[in-house]
Amino acid sequence: MDFDLNESQGMLQDSVRKLLSDKYGFENRKAYLASETGWSRDLWAQYADLGLLGLPFDEEDGGFGGGGEEVMIVAEQMGRHITLEPWLSTVVLGGGFLRHGAAADLRADMVAGVAGGGVLLAFAQQERQSRYDLHDVATTAKKDGASWVITGRKGMVLHGDTADHFIVTARISGNRRDKGGIGVFLVPAKAEGVAVRGFRQVDGSRAAEVEFSDARAEHALGTPEDGLALVDKVVDEAIAALAAEAIGAMDVVHAMTLDYMKTRQQFGKPIGSFQALQHKAADMLVAIEQSRSMAYFATMAARDPDAAERRRNMHAVKAQIGRSQRLVGQEAIQLHGGIAMTMEYAAGHYFKRLTVNEASFGDTDFHLRSLSDLGGLVQAA
Amino acid sequence: MELRFTDEERAFRQEVRDFLAAECPDATRQHMIAGKSPTKEMVVEWQRKLNKRGWAAPEWPKDHGGPGWTPAQKYIFREELQMWPAPSPLGFNINMCGPVIIEFGTPEQKARFLPRMLNLDDWWCQGFSEPGAGSDLAGLKTRAVRDGDHWVINGQKTWTTLAQHADWIFVLARTDPAAKKQEGISFFLVDMKTPGITVRPIVTIEGGHEVNEVFFDDVKVPLDHLVGQENKGWDCAKFLLGNERFGQARVGASRERIRRLKIIARETMDGDRPLIEDPEFRRQMTEMEIELKALEMTVMRVIANETKRAGTGKPDPATSVLKIKGTEIQQGVSELLMKAAGPYAWVDGDPDAEGTNEWDVAPDWAFGLAGVYFNWRKQSIYGGSNEIQRNIMAKAFLGL
Numbered sequence: 001m002d003f004d005l006n007e008s009q010g011m012l013q014d015s016v017r018k019l020l021s022d023k024y025g026f027e028n029r030k031a032y033l034a035s036e037t038g039w040s041r042d043l044w045a046q047y048a049d050l051g052l053l054g055l056p057f058d059e060e061d062g063g064f065g066g067g068g069e070e071v072m073i074v075a076e077q078m079g080r081h082i083t084l085e086p087w088l089s090t091v092v093l094g095g096g097f098l099r100h101g102a103a104a105d106l107r108a109d110m111v112a113g114v115a116g117g118g119v120l121l122a123f124a125q126q127e128r129q130s131r132y133d134l135h136d137v138a139t140t141a142k143k144d145g146a147s148w149v150i151t152g153r154k155g156m157v158l159h160g161d162t163a164d165h166f167i168v169t170a171r172i173s174g175n176r177r178d179k180g181g182i183g184v185f186l187v188p189a190k191a192e193g194v195a196v197r198g199f200r201q202v203d204g205s206r207a208a209e210v211e212f213s214d215a216r217a218e219h220a221l222g223t224p225e226d227g228l229a230l231v232d233k234v235v236d237e238a239i240a241a242l243a244a245e246a247i248g249a250m251d252v253v254h255a256m257t258l259d260y261m262k263t264r265q266q267f268g269k270p271i272g273s274f275q276a277l278q279h280k281a282a283d284m285l286v287a288i289e290q291s292r293s294m295a296y297f298a299t300m301a302a303r304d305p306d307a308a309e310r311r312r313n314m315h316a317v318k319a320q321i322g323r324s325q326r327l328v329g330q331e332a333i334q335l336h337g338g339i340a341m342t343m344e345y346a347a348g349h350y351f352k353r354l355t356v357n358e359a360s361f362g363d364t365d366f367h368l369r370s371l372s373d374l375g376g377l378v379q380a381a
Numbered sequence: 382m383e384l385r386f387t388d389e390e391r392a393f394r395q396e397v398r399d400f401l402a403a404e405c406p407d408a409t410r411q412h413m414i415a416g417k418s419p420t421k422e423m424v425v426e427w428q429r430k431l432n433k434r435g436w437a438a439p440e441w442p443k444d445h446g447g448p449g450w451t452p453a454q455k456y457i458f459r460e461e462l463q464m465w466p467a468p469s470p471l472g473f474n475i476n477m478c479g480p481v482i483i484e485f486g487t488p489e490q491k492a493r494f495l496p497r498m499l500n501l502d503d504w505w506c507q508g509f510s511e512p513g514a515g516s517d518l519a520g521l522k523t524r525a526v527r528d529g530d531h532w533v534i535n536g537q538k539t540w541t542t543l544a545q546h547a548d549w550i551f552v553l554a555r556t557d558p559a560a561k562k563q564e565g566i567s568f569f570l571v572d573m574k575t576p577g578i579t580v581r582p583i584v585t586i587e588g589g590h591e592v593n594e595v596f597f598d599d600v601k602v603p604l605d606h607l608v609g610q611e612n613k614g615w616d617c618a619k620f621l622l623g624n625e626r627f628g629q630a631r632v633g634a635s636r637e638r639i640r641r642l643k644i645i646a647r648e649t650m651d652g653d654r655p656l657i658e659d660p661e662f663r664r665q666m667t668e669m670e671i672e673l674k675a676l677e678m679t680v681m682r683v684i685a686n687e688t689k690r691a692g693t694g695k696p697d698p699a700t701s702v703l704k705i706k707g708t709e710i711q712q713g714v715s716e717l718l719m720k721a722a723g724p725y726a727w728v729d730g731d732p733d734a735e736g737t738n739e740w741d742v743a744p745d746w747a748f749g750l751a752g753v754y755f756n757w758r759k760q761s762i763y764g765g766s767n768e769i770q771r772n773i774m775a776k777a778f779l780g781l
Contacts, residue, residue: 001453001685002383009382069382258779278775282701285774289702293678300384316671372660372667377674378636380643 003296009073012066015050016077019043024081026346029204032084037162038206039084044117047085054115056095061111068237068299072244076295079248082353084204086120086159092241093158094121096234097167101184101221110165122163124154124187124210125231132362134169134231135179139212141170148185148217150193153209160208161198163189168212172225184227185217192216203356204349229307235361236314240298243317246325246357247295250288253332253350257281260336271335280331287324294320308374315371322364329354384681390453397461404430405467413466414641415746416718416753417733418591421504421546427468428501437499438475440624445483445491446499452684463633472628473505473543474498478551480624481568481617485609494549494570508538508552508571508595509618516769518553519562519615523597525554525569532556532569532607534600540763544580544593547573552597557612568614570606577601585759587752589733622765629764630707632677638714639670645721645746656721669713676706701774705767708760719754722747726754 005013023043032040047053055070057063064070071092078087091114098110098121113119130136139152150170160166166187174181187194193215198208222230258281261272271277294317301313329351333340340347358364371377386394409423419427431437439455441447450458462469470476479498482490497503514521523536534554544550550571557565571578577600583592609617643666646657656662679699686697719726725743730752738748761767775781 001386001681003682003685004689005382258781261781272779272781275772275775278779278781279768279771281779281781282771282774285778286702286705289679289699290672290675290706293682293699294675296382296384296682297674297678299382313674316674319667320671320675368664368667368671369660371671372663376639376643376663376667377670378639378643380640380647 005069005073009069012070013073013077016052016074019046019050020077020081020083024083026349029081029084029349033204038200038204039086043083044085047087048115048117051115052087053091053117054111055091057099057107057111057115061099061107062115063111064115068240068302071237071241072295072299075241075244076248079245079250079353080252082204082249082349084206086122086162086206088238088241088245089123089159089163090114090119090121092238093123093234094165094167096237097121097123097184097186097221097230100233101227101230102186102219106186106219119165120159120163121165121167122157122160122208123234124157124160124166124168126154126156127152128155129176132366133177134235135182135228136177137169137171137182138176139168139170141172141183141185141217143172144216146218148183148220150185150187150212150215150217153211155209156201157208157210159206160210161196161206163208165189166194166210167221168217169227169231170212179228181225182227182231183224184221184230186219186221187212187215187217201356203353205356232307232311236302236310239314239318239361240295240302242357242360243291243295243298243321246321246354247288247292249350249354249357250284250291250325250328253347253354254281254284254288254328256347256350257284257332257335260339264337277335280335284328284331287327291321291324312371312374312377315367315374316377318362319364319367319371322358322367325354325358326364386453386457390457393454394457394461397458400434400436401461401465401467404434405465410465410467413468414637416641416749419468420733421543424468424471425501425504428471428474431470432500437470438479439470440476441479441483445479445495452687456680456684459628460633460636463631464637466634466637471501471504473507473547473551474501474503476624476628477507477621478505478549478570481551481608481621482570484620485568485617487605489605490570490608503548504543504546505549505551506541506544506547506573506595508541508550510540511537512539516766518618519566521553521555521566523552523554524558525556525567525602527556527604530604532602532604534569534571534597534602536597538595538597539583539592541580541593541595542591544573544595545582545590549573550578550595551608553614553618556614560612563615565612566614566618567611568608568617569602570608571600571602575600575602585756587755588730589752589756591756630676630680630703631711632673632680632707635669635673635707635710635714638711638718639666639673642666642714642718642721645718649721649723662717662720665717669710669717672706673710676703676710679703679706701770701778704764704770705761708767711760712754712757715750715754715757719750722750726751 051064052074054063055066059065098107127138141148141150168185168187170183172181172183193213195211196208201207262270264271298317304310332347333351336347339345435448438447439458443449482494511521525532525534552569552571553566555565556567577598579596581594582590584590647655649656651659679702683697683699725747728743
């Protein structure tokens with residue numbers, strides 16, 4: 001058991017921390033948010049320079065050979081600044097599909113572009129009826145010669161408005177909620193029959209509604225008809241990254257709350273001297289420490305070769321951190337009082353990101369129910 | 382970063398399991414699976430087996446009879462015992478008084494008391510709390526006055542767990558009433574057979590006799606039974622309480638109880654299906670399991686830090702989580718076990734007593750579950766109530 005970073009991991013953490021401390025203050029973030037893309041192309045290039053965009057890819061594919069720990073380190077720092085760039089969608093989700101699902105020649109084609117910052121990816125899986133079920137897929141894929149023809153409508157596609165390629169789940173066979181018969185396809189955003197409408201989410205991230213009308217995909221990822229296993233694996237890696245992001249955001253909003261409690265005076269003393277408020281702040285710390293433990297657990301669990309075991313553990317991670325981030329977000333607002341209700345103040349922005357993070361790839365209720373349907377964690381012998 | 386146990390640690394876990402399988406009496410195990418506290422005889426028998434194996438005091442340094450384990454091994458040992466389940470080494474001897482004597486005691490005190498603690502030749506109990514000194518322990522009033530070649534103790538202790546079994550008691554008493562409250566206290570070792578000591582049982586809400594009042598009426602204590610320096614007993618007390626933090630997580634014990642709960646929920650019908658198929662009940666179990674998994678990882682982090690920062694004395698904020706979460710989970714699981722029994726949890730009687738279910742009014746597994754639930758409400762009160770824990774966190778880690 002060793003929770004320490006090794007030397008190169010420490011350097012990675014330092015370099016990301018330094019970049020974001022310099023370039024991602026709350027005022028910088030407001031400016032990125034107000035820009036046309038809604039995030040910073042300039043920073044994106046600097047992420048590429050630091051190796052953050054090629055991080056998880058194998059060195060032979062042109063990446064940096066980082067593992068779950070490296071992704072966790074970066075995601076946590078990004079959570080601390082609630083960054084707006086499409087790192088999760090391009091590198092963790094898109095990258096995950098390329099790493100686990102793309103043939104060698106396609107990887108050779110794509111990884112250099114992603115690592116260099118020139119290629120952006122987005123995962124198009126959500127449908128109006130599917131809620132949190134990754135296997136609920138109405139979008140269809142029909143084989144046509146060597147390629148596939150995709151038809152359907154995907155929603156809440158994170159960073160879909162700037163993506164160069166979509167990774168799309170589509171049904172090859174079976175009924176809408178069957179677990180088999182799902183394929184995963186790579187569709188260029190510029191392909192004929194792809195319509196994209198971008199918008200902003202409540203947490204500041206960009207997203208898009210994407211309509212595929214007989215859009216042509218040249219590449220299927222993973223095994224056609226058995227794409228769900230691939231989707232589950234990649235989503236579990238994303239859940240580990242989201243866990244780390246949540247830790248970063250919770251740490252910052254907690255520290256912000258403590259600072260405020262020490263300076264804000266009422267009844268002639270700092271509000272942090274009141275026991276009722278101290279206990280709430282202590283409960284936030286308990287929740288954060290339990291979540292930090294689960295974020296470590298997530299990086300270990302996400303690479304478990306036993307898929308069923310991996311899923312169970314990731315449900316636990318998501319449910320535990322989900323409850324914690326809800327508590328931490330809500331109490332941060334409450335302990336601040338009115339000031340945190342203003343758009344001008346940072347705490348509310350952290351609360352909004354934590355709220356979206358909680359429900360990304362399934363909210364707390366969903367994961368609790370899923371884990372409990374699978375029999376929980378403790379084996380009854 | 383390496384988040385798994387090493388091969389050596391896994392081999393050690395197996396070694397502990399093999400020892401449990403070979404040496405832990407089945408009667409003791411079955412008694413504990415049923416949710417009862419082990420009897421005095423069971424604890425003594427087991428402690429002596431551990432001592433024979435050299436495992437009686439996982440936390441003690443090697444030269445005083447400890448096994449010289451790493452923090453990870455200590456954790457594995459503790460967890461395997463709790464999961465079996467088997468009695469843990471007696472806390473009063475091994476985790477409380479023993480370490481104080483090792484840290485502050487004279488060579489004579491060490492030679493006289495430590496070997497007998499290891500072998501449970503002496504059963505110790507803790508004389509800290511008083512009617513007027515609970516969370517505010519330093520407000521204690523029991524007095525010790527020096528009179529020639531001995532001290533004379535007068536006062537009253539309360540919540541003294543298992544004093545009815547005890548041969549010795551370690552006592553905090555005020556030796557300088559003029560000093561500031563933490564600075565006039567000393568730490569004494571007192572033979573329970575000394576004239577002037579009276580033990581009076583306190584029966585708790587579930588009907589059990591676990592705790593006691595202990596009265597001291599002109600109790601004479603030899604001068605060399607004071608540990609550490611006169612008026613510096615608070616240092617001993619703080620040291621002792623600081624050693625408690627791992628013990629309170631009890632991850633293995635909660636896992637064993639959840640396992641038990643699942644077996645019961647599978648075998649108990651709820652309408653036309655087993656209780657475990659009720660989504661609401663199952664979800665409540667799952668919530669406990671999730672927090673327990675997080676707690677287990679938190680314990681690992683504390684252990685890893687312990688190894689790394691040995692001796693720096695820098696507290697880890699994660700340690701404060703252990704008491705609060707550990708007790709919340711244990712209490713939560715005890716409540717689910719009671720719920721699983723439904724109305725059959727209501728048969729009154731001391732859950733630890735034998736033969737109280739002789740008319741077979743409730744299934745054997747259900748008998749006494751409400752009693753355990755009632756009894757375990759103590760967990761968030763003792764060892765520094767969970768509210769005191771939050772005060773400590775606010776001061777030590779949050780800077781409030």
